[in-house]
Amino acid sequence: xxxxxxxxxxxxxxxxxxxxxxxxxxxADAEMAMENARDLYTxxxxxxxxxxxxSDTITASASDEKEVLFDPSEDKxxxxxxxxxxxxxxxxx
Amino acid sequence: xYAQLVETGAKRLKTRDxxxxxxxxxxEKVDAEIKIEPKNWMPEGYRKTLVRQIxxxxxxxxxxxxxxGNWVTRAPTLKRKLQLMAKIQDEAGHGLYLYSAMETLGADxxxxxxxxxxxxxKYSSIFNYPxxxxxxxxxxxxxxxxxxxxxQVVLQRTSYGPYSRAMVRICKEESFHQRQGYQxxxxxxxxxxxxxxxxxxxxxxxxxxxxxxxxxxxxDESPNSQQSMAWKIKRKSNDELRQMFIDQTIPQLExxxxxxxxxxxxxxEETGHYDFGEINWQEFYDVLKGNGPCNxxxxxxxxxxxxxxxxxxxxxxAYAKKQKxxxxxx
Numbered sequence: 001x002x003x004x005x006x007x008x009x010x011x012x013x014x015x016x017x018x019x020x021x022x023x024x025x026x027x028a029d030a031e032m033a034m035e036n037a038r039d040l041y042t043x044x045x046x047x048x049x050x051x052x053x054x055s056d057t058i059t060a061s062a063s064d065e066k067e068v069l070f071d072p073s074e075d076k077x078x079x080x081x082x083x084x085x086x087x088x089x090x091x092x093x
Numbered sequence: 094x095y096a097q098l099v100e101t102g103a104k105r106l107k108t109r110d111x112x113x114x115x116x117x118x119x120x121e122k123v124d125a126e127i128k129i130e131p132k133n134w135m136p137e138g139y140r141k142t143l144v145r146q147i148x149x150x151x152x153x154x155x156x157x158x159x160x161x162g163n164w165v166t167r168a169p170t171l172k173r174k175l176q177l178m179a180k181i182q183d184e185a186g187h188g189l190y191l192y193s194a195m196e197t198l199g200a201d202x203x204x205x206x207x208x209x210x211x212x213x214x215k216y217s218s219i220f221n222y223p224x225x226x227x228x229x230x231x232x233x234x235x236x237x238x239x240x241x242x243x244x245q246v247v248l249q250r251t252s253y254g255p256y257s258r259a260m261v262r263i264c265k266e267e268s269f270h271q272r273q274g275y276q277x278x279x280x281x282x283x284x285x286x287x288x289x290x291x292x293x294x295x296x297x298x299x300x301x302x303x304x305x306x307x308x309x310x311x312x313d314e315s316p317n318s319q320q321s322m323a324w325k326i327k328r329k330s331n332d333e334l335r336q337m338f339i340d341q342t343i344p345q346l347e348x349x350x351x352x353x354x355x356x357x358x359x360x361x362e363e364t365g366h367y368d369f370g371e372i373n374w375q376e377f378y379d380v381l382k383g384n385g386p387c388n389x390x391x392x393x394x395x396x397x398x399x400x401x402x403x404x405x406x407x408x409x410x411a412y413a414k415k416q417k418x419x420x421x422x423x
Contacts, residue, residue, distance in 0.1 A: 003203070003406060006196065023193045023259070026202065028406075029413035040186050044266075062132055 006055040007033040009040075011047035019051050027052075096149040097218060097309040097381065101142045103320040123325050128254040131197040139324050142317075143253055144198050145214075146326060148205040151191035152216035156391050158184045160224040160233065169227060176273050177230060183270065187263045194255040210396050218377060219307050221385030228281060228289075228296035234274015236297075236304040236342070242267050243338045244308070252325035275345065282349050294351050301353045305369075306377045308335040314374075339367050 004026040010019035022041045027033035033052040041047065061069055077083050086093060109117060115134055122129065129135055158181050165181070168174035192202045208214040219237055224230065245267065249260045278296075281289045309315060309331040321327035329337075343360075346353060357370035379385065 003410060022262075023190055023255075024196065025189070025193070028409035029416065032409060032413070040189055043182070043186065060132065 004028050005033075007037070007052040008055050008058060009033075009037040010051040010053070011037075011041055012049035013047055015048055019049065024055060025052070030054075096146045096153070097215065097307070099142060099146040099149060099317055099321065101317040101320040101324075102138050103317070106319055106323055120323070123252045123323075126250075126252075126325075128257060129252050130254045138320070139326070140198050142321065142324070143256065143326060144195055144200045144205070146321075147191050147195040147198075147256055148200065148208075149215050149217075151188045151195060151205075152209045152214060153220065154184050154188035154191060156216045156220045156395065157237075159391055159394055160220055160222070160387075161230065163224050164227065164230050167227070168230075173230075173277070180234070180270050180273060183266050187266070190259040190262055191256075194253075194259040197255045206399070210392060210399070212383060212392065215381065217307055218380040218385065219303050220391060221380050221387045222299070222303050223387055225299070226292045226296060228278060228292040229300065231274045231277030231281065231293065232296035232300045234270050234272075235278060235345070236274075236300050237307070238267055238270040238274060239342060240304050240307045240338050242271060243334055243341075247328045247334065250325075250328055256326075278349055278351075282351070293349070297346070297351050298354045301355070302372060302376075303380075305335060305339070305372055306380075308332075308338070310374065310377070336366055339369055343367055 005028070006024055006026055007030070008024050009022050011022050012019045025033055025036040025040055027036050030052060034050060037050050037052050042050070073079075107116070109120075112120065116136055119129070119133075119135060119139075122133075129139075161177060161181050161184075165174060165177055168177055192205070195205065196202055205214065209216065219240075224233065242264065245260050245264050249257055249264060251257045251260065278293050281293050285293070312318060312330045312332045315331055318327060318330060322330070339358075343353075343358070355370045357368060359368055361368045380388070383389075
């Protein structure tokens, strides 16, 4: 077994953008995870902000639940702008 | 290639009819270029093969630091020393990206590293050769990283999502490695003394054949290729990749004003490729079996680093525990 905990790393590449998952690091604690993430994932100005999250605290959707989980959004075409047709005279809306 | 002779456990491909419904669905996804992600169902053989291939690839990055580390204290200028250290740090980073991808398959990093130390896991044969003069740093960057790039560019399209994304990151960084290597050789050839120019040719003479061996055995001697290609863990065959590497490298070699130790190398107008001589496969298999010039030394150095660093890891855990207790008491 690994002696250090696994952390998932999220990096905000530029101000105004979301944090994005980039990979993981091992560390004895959160502070060390932050330092390791900086050394590993931002050696060339790839980020302006980092999140580290213990991997075992993340709840993820299971792939075999995909249908059950996302099905309700599939039959609601009226949620998309393209559902509503307007006469050309109205112009761009 | 950084992964050679990766065992798939499959002697031949299963036909559609022999596949279970799950296997068939999986293969259809792979065929449609839909990436496989950690939580998706996958055949056990696919998972095991990937763990072997990715860990072998990661071990290669890590062991690959050693031949270069040999020259950090001997680099001719401060500039070259800084560049070399940055490159070595990248190799450590590449190893970690790959171990991270491997762990998404449920493998444990420490266990896989332990397998390497026990001689049960392979790494690329190329790192079992010594680096004898400063020009070797140039030739390694240019030829070894160059061969790795040819392989890794293709692997960006591999079917397993985390592996593919690690490859994208690695490829972005790898071109710096190759350029800095080539520039070392270019400077020596342009401004060097006769003795320094001879060092360049000597380095190329020693590294050329081992670099070609990196791509692994011929396609017809590569029993695992068919399954790996069907799973799209591998995207191009060993011989195809080797030919690509040679075709792009020879013009660069000629620009340097150097030669390779292969009397059969010549441009073939008809095929549009370079013809080249036969690789010494006995040497390849010997090195892979652990009998290359530096196999024992490399593994011993890795073990020593892990053993002598144990107190640092223990101290870090003890410190983290203490901080946690303090925070709880407060």
